[in-house]
Structures are given as structure tokens and as C-alpha cells.
Amino acid sequence: MRWHHGRTLAAGQVAEFKVWAELVRQSVGGLHVFLPLRDMGIDGVVHRLGDGAYTAVQVKGRTELTPAGQVHVTVTASSLRDDRALVVCVLVEEEQLGRVALVVSESKFRELAAHDMVDGREYLTAAFEMHGGGKSRWAPFLVERERLAERFGSAAVLIPERDESELLGVNRGREGFLGEMEVIRRLAEVEGLNLFRPFPDLETVEVLARDVDSGLFLGLQVKTAGWDREHAEERVYMRRSSFRPFPTTYVCVLMWDRSVNRFGDDCLLIPSSDVAGLARIEGEWLVLEVQPGSAHHRRLDVYRTELALLGRSVEGLLAAQR
Numbered sequence: 001m002r003w004h005h006g007r008t009l010a011a012g013q014v015a016e017f018k019v020w021a022e023l024v025r026q027s028v029g030g031l032h033v034f035l036p037l038r039d040m041g042i043d044g045v046v047h048r049l050g051d052g053a054y055t056a057v058q059v060k061g062r063t064e065l066t067p068a069g070q071v072h073v074t075v076t077a078s079s080l081r082d083d084r085a086l087v088v089c090v091l092v093e094e095e096q097l098g099r100v101a102l103v104v105s106e107s108k109f110r111e112l113a114a115h116d117m118v119d120g121r122e123y124l125t126a127a128f129e130m131h132g133g134g135k136s137r138w139a140p141f142l143v144e145r146e147r148l149a150e151r152f153g154s155a156a157v158l159i160p161e162r163d164e165s166e167l168l169g170v171n172r173g174r175e176g177f178l179g180e181m182e183v184i185r186r187l188a189e190v191e192g193l194n195l196f197r198p199f200p201d202l203e204t205v206e207v208l209a210r211d212v213d214s215g216l217f218l219g220l221q222v223k224t225a226g227w228d229r230e231h232a233e234e235r236v237y238m239r240r241s242s243f244r245p246f247p248t249t250y251v252c253v254l255m256w257d258r259s260v261n262r263f264g265d266d267c268l269l270i271p272s273s274d275v276a277g278l279a280r281i282e283g284e285w286l287v288l289e290v291q292p293g294s295a296h297h298r299r300l301d302v303y304r305t306e307l308a309l310l311g312r313s314v315e316g317l318l319a320a321q322r
Helices: 002-027 106-112 173-188 272-278 298-303 307-321
Strands: 031-036 044-048 053-062 070-076 086-093 100-105 114-118 121-129 142-144 193-198 207-211 217-227 234-239 249-257 262-271 280-282 285-290 304-306
Touching (some): 002 031, 002 044, 044 193, 044 207, 053 070, 053 207, 070 086, 086 106, 100 106, 100 121, 106 121, 173 193, 173 207, 173 249, 173 307, 217 234, 249 272, 262 272, 262 298, 262 307, 272 285, 272 298, 304 307
Parallel strands (some): 053 086
Antiparallel strands (some): 031 193, 086 100, 100 142, 114 121, 193 207, 234 285, 280 285
16 A cells, blocks of 8 residues: 555656646746745646746646546545646656646636545546547646647746856855745745745746735745955846846845854845846846945845844735735
């Protein structure tokens, strides 16, 4: 029984990554995938770079057909908590996904599925064949494998890799990584947030927060400005060609004291739409001038927030979207 359970889990993971790979391949970078840092029911979030829209996704995979030639997918009713999230049901056939996939919102899945009660728990079952058309209630939601990205409204958007170290002459990778992990730690303190990271990390948003109750999203690009006795002012660089401002995207700047290896007590939380009016353009770069270790950040003071309250601040911004 343990072996069977492990096999089921493995099949589910294979299905998920095959779906993510298809979306990235077919969209040529127009769709980016965020994976959860904690399992709270959503397998991933698809970010459409064309307009900044986020879609929460649950992937359900099966490795064989029923004797009637159908794919049967059964889930607990309690696992469907976000009516706007999509359920993607696929058959995994050796090296690739089956010819068609079922892509349907959780609300529609709940409406169309067969309902059964077992030991006091409600289960929902979808049964579909591996071809489009027909009179099945699921037929309108069947998508050919090669058109899967179209279901997410994809459009190719080529994103160049970001590498500020070429311009700065130093490798700030460690400080940047520490900053991202600190932001994740602070947001993780808020129970109502589910956190995601992009794979691969090629776009503006580096940490994605989802309000579990409302299903709303807020993305953060994290920058770390380090300082020591010799350097009181710091420049934060963002590549213009890959920076995409959306109302749901913010830039979070942390202050790293190199002399004692700790973060400052405050940070900056800047709406991405404000960055163009605050930054200076230097060739391919948007440049923000901050003063880590100082009591003031000039024009940026209005964006200051206590680092200890970062999670609550993000929670408040999500609440304001409702």
C-alpha cells in the first residue's frame, strides 16, 4: 500500500512538471510558473506577462485509462477552495502528456462533477475521453495538448536574463539571496499568505504572495542595498527591458549592514508603477538611489515600512484589492 501511495504521488509530480514545461515551451516565455514554498492546496501559479494576470492551478494526473477508455479524476470537495482557480487534468503517457487535457475552473468542476459521499466526506469525479468534441458535459473544456498555453491566453514575451554584476563590477549574489530569503521569512509569519517562487527566476516578480481567503496576488521584486563605513549611499539597479510595472507588483528594498551581517530595521515597499518617476535612466537600467543605514531616504521616505511589519503591510495591500 505504501508503494502504491508513493507511485501515485510520483505520477502527480510528473504530471505537474510536464504541464509547467508545456506552458513555458508553448508560450515562448509569455507564461511564467511560480511553485509553492508550502503546500496549501495550489500546485502552482501561472503568470501571464502580457497583462500581469495570475492564475492559480491544481494539476491532476493519471497514468492509465479506465476499461471504458476514459480518464477518471476524483478529488475531495474540500480541496476546491478558489472558484477562479483552474483544474488541469491530464493523462501521462510515458514521455509526454496525453493528446488532450481537461482545463476547467474549480467552480465549473464542482458543478459538473459526479458527487459521492464516502465515510462522511464528499468526493467529486470527472470522467472524460481522450478526444475533443462529442456531447460530454466536459467537451467544452477539453484542450489539445499543443494548445494548452492558449487556454491561459499566452503571448510570446522574450525576457533577457538579468545580471547587474556586469554593471556594478561586484558580485552581489549572496546579499541578494539573503534579501529574498528574509522577505520570504517575514511573509511566512502571516498565516493567511501562501508564498511562491518563480522557476526559472527570469522576470520582475521574485516572491509571489497569495491571500488564501480571497485568492488575490501580490508580487515582489526584492533588492538588497548593502552598506558599510565607507559606503553610505547605494544604487539599486533594475533592467528596463525586463521590468514590467503592474498594480499587483511592488519593489521591496532591504538594507544590509555588512559590518554586523544583519538587516536594518526598515525597508522600502514601492509600487512598481511609481518606479519610473523615481528612478534615473542609465542606458539599459533603471537606477534608484537609496541611503541604507541612514534615517532618511529622501523622496523614498514615503515608502518606508518597518521590516518587522512587512508581512502585515503586504497583507494590508492585498486586502485593499478586494
